[in-house]
Amino acid sequence: MDRREFIGASLTAAAAAGLSACGVKTTGKPKATGAKMKLSFYPYELQLAHTFTVSSYSRKTTPDVQVEIEYEGLTGYGEASMPPYLGHTVESVCDFLSKVDLSGFDSPFLQEDIMEYLDTLSEGDAPAKAAVDIALHDLCGKLSGQPLYRLWGYNPAKAGPTTFTIGIDTPEVVREKTLECAGKFKILKVKVGLDSDEMMIRTIRSVTDVPLAVDANQGWKDKQKALDEIFWLKEQGIVLVEQPMPKERLDDVAWITERSPLPIIADEAIQRLKDIPRIKGAYSGINIKLMKSTGLLEARKMIAYARAEGMKVMVGCMTETSCACTAAAQLAPAADFCDIDGNLLITNDLFEGMKVVNGDMILPDRPGLGLKKL
Ligand code: MG
Numbered sequence: 001m002d003r004r005e006f007i008g009a010s011l012t013a014a015a016a017a018g019l020s021a022c023g024v025k026t027t028g029k030p031k032a033t034g035a036k037m038k039l040s041f042y043p044y045e046l047q048l049a050h051t052f053t054v055s056s057y058s059r060k061t062t063p064d065v066q067v068e069i070e071y072e073g074l075t076g077y078g079e080a081s082m083p084p085y086l087g088h089t090v091e092s093v094c095d096f097l098s099k100v101d102l103s104g105f106d107s108p109f110l111q112e113d114i115m116e117y118l119d120t121l122s123e124g125d126a127p128a129k130a131a132v133d134i135a136l137h138d139l140c141g142k143l144s145g146q147p148l149y150r151l152w153g154y155n156p157a158k159a160g161p162t163t164f165t166i167g168i169d170t171p172e173v174v175r176e177k178t179l180e181c182a183g184k185f186k187i188l189k190v191k192v193g194l195d196s197d198e199m200m201i202r203t204i205r206s207v208t209d210v211p212l213a214v215d216a217n218q219g220w221k222d223k224q225k226a227l228d229e230i231f232w233l234k235e236q237g238i239v240l241v242e243q244p245m246p247k248e249r250l251d252d253v254a255w256i257t258e259r260s261p262l263p264i265i266a267d268e269a270i271q272r273l274k275d276i277p278r279i280k281g282a283y284s285g286i287n288i289k290l291m292k293s294t295g296l297l298e299a300r301k302m303i304a305y306a307r308a309e310g311m312k313v314m315v316g317c318m319t320e321t322s323c324a325c326t327a328a329a330q331l332a333p334a335a336d337f338c339d340i341d342g343n344l345l346i347t348n349d350l351f352e353g354m355k356v357v358n359g360d361m362i363l364p365d366r367p368g369l370g371l372k373k374l
Contacts (some may be wrong), residue, residue, distance in 0.1 A: 012316045013141070016154035036101040037139075038130070042255040043090045046081070046319055046346045048240040051302045056217060057084065065093045066350065067131040071108055074142045077351070077371055078135030078327075081291055081318040081342070088127050096121065096128040108139040108305070111297050118294070126271065133295025134327045134369070141368030147330070149363055152300070154333035159361040162329075162338045163189035163213050165345070166204065168196060174203045182208035186359035189339055193219020197229065201236050213337065215242035218268055223252040227259055234261045240337060242287060242314075243267040252329035265314050265337075273298055276305050285312025285336065290328050291320075303334050312315070317342040326353030326369045329361050350374055 046062040061135040067078035082088040099121050114136060116283050118129045141148045164185040166177050181188065181314055188208070190200055193216035204212065214233060220226040226244050233241065240263045245253050248270035257264040263284035269278055271292040279286075286306050293299045299315075306313050317328045320342040332338045340361065343349055351371040355362045364370025 005206045009208045024265075033078065035072050035107075037105065037108060039066045039097065039100055039132070040136075041065050041094065041097045043094065044321075044350070046321065047348045048319060048345055049347050050167070050345075052319070052345065054362060058217075059084065062346075063090045064320070065090060065097070065128070066323070067097065067135050068322075069102070069108065069132070069135040069139055071139055072143070074139060076108065076135035076137070076139030077323050078131040078133070078138065079324040080131040080321060081324060082127055083318050086127070086291070088125070090272050092125065093128040093131070096125040097131070101256040106260065108136045108143070111136055115294065124233055126309065127291045129294035130324070131295075132289045133172035133297055134324060137296050137327065137330075138368035138371070141184075141370075145367050147363065147365060147367060147370050148296070148327075149330045149333060152330070154330070156333065156363045156365075159332040159363055160335075160338065161186040161359045162332075162340045162356060162361050163187045164341045165191065165215075165339065166200075167191050168194055168200065171203045172198055175207060176201060178207040179290060180196065182210060183369065184356070184359065185210065187211045187213060187337075189213040189215055189242075189341075190348060191215055195216050201233070201238075205236060209237065211237055211239045213240045213242065213339070214238050215267070216244045218243050218246045220244050221246075221274075223249075223255055227256050230256070230260050230262055238262060240265055240285075240312075240352070241328065243269065250279065250282045257282060257284055260284075264314050265312065267316065273302050273305060276309065276311075280309045280311065283311070285314060287314040287316045287339070288331070288335075289316045289318060290324055291318050296327060299328075299331060300334075303331065308373065312336045314338070315340060319345050321346065321349050322351040323369065323371060326351070326364065326371060329354040329363055330369070332361055332363070 043062045044066045046064045063082045065080040069076045080093045081166040120287040164181045168191045192214045242265045265285045266283040267287040313335045314337040315331045316339040353371045
């Protein structure tokens with residue numbers, strides 16, 4: 001390379017890094033010059049196969065909004081799922097998405113800029129932001145001709161098992177549901193946190209010996225009782241405990257985590273990257289869900305931060321179609337535990353994507369999320 005070629009190459013590299021020729025960082029939205037992205041969305045109500053009960057509510061449907069971003073003849077798919085406890089609605093998601101103007105961005109690869117822009121539109125609206133993020137990632141994978149996990153350097157053979165969730169119910173129903181799924185999954189997740197915990201565990205144990213995760217969904221109120229129960233759960237083959245107490249009671253959770261023989265994972269207590277410094281030390285790990293994290297871009301930063309703090313990483317989901325679940329499953333090779341069964345809980349999926357075979361997640365070997373529309 002001669003001197004002229006060297007200067008040319010340096011300018012190109014500086015431009016790619018967002019630097020001007022004199023090394024001063026340029027700011028503001030990039031100017032649109034080429035193809036435009038076209039965002040569209042529509043509400044879609046998810047039908048649950050069974051009424052789903054956790055410690056605070058029951059439901060038979062989940063509101064959802066499907067998102068598509070078209071660019072250069074390709075379509076990226078995204079999704080916002082809104083379980084009631086997070087306070088989002090079809091209306092709030094559609095309101096947010098109708099404010100999103102992608103015309104100032106040249107390409108879906110400008111994910112950092114676009115997500116930064118979405119955060120300027122509102123502080124919350126995580127599911128709506130996640131829907132845009134997922135569609136952008138799908139597009140970028142398609143434009144690159146590669147599945148996302150490959151672009152990130154993850155080994156799909158390490159996706160591993162997902163839990164399948166059993167909600168709180170009568171012993172007869174719990175037994176029937178466990179019989180239905182016990183042979184298909186290597187690990188089950190059991191909802192606890194009401195007065196029926198012992199019944200739930202004993203009923204499941206009368207059917208199967210597979211490892212269990214439990215999720216109290218903030219349902220335990222007394223720290224000593226919670227700790228006693230965790231010791232009993234360990235004897236029953238439970239491998240982790242999710243959100244044992246109300247998210248506000250950080251000191252009590254820290255007290256439990258310090259003494260617990262099982263990892264204690266934060267779910268309701270953590271939404272985004274900025275929440276990790278506040279809860280680190282009080283929990284052993286975090287449950288990352290795309291609908292809380294605003295999508296994959298921030299989820300990957302959360303994984304890096306949690307690892308740097310020596311925390312365990314769980315990747316979860318809401319009740320979702322295979323769109324958002326397959327997006328979450330792209331992160332599975334980087335996680336310790338996965339709870340990505342939302343698509344298996346609904347009867348009206350829109351896509352074929354990640355599959356569970358012999359209890360393990362199989363990621364599609366197709367570009368982007370690798371979805372096929374049903
Ligand atoms: Mg949970």
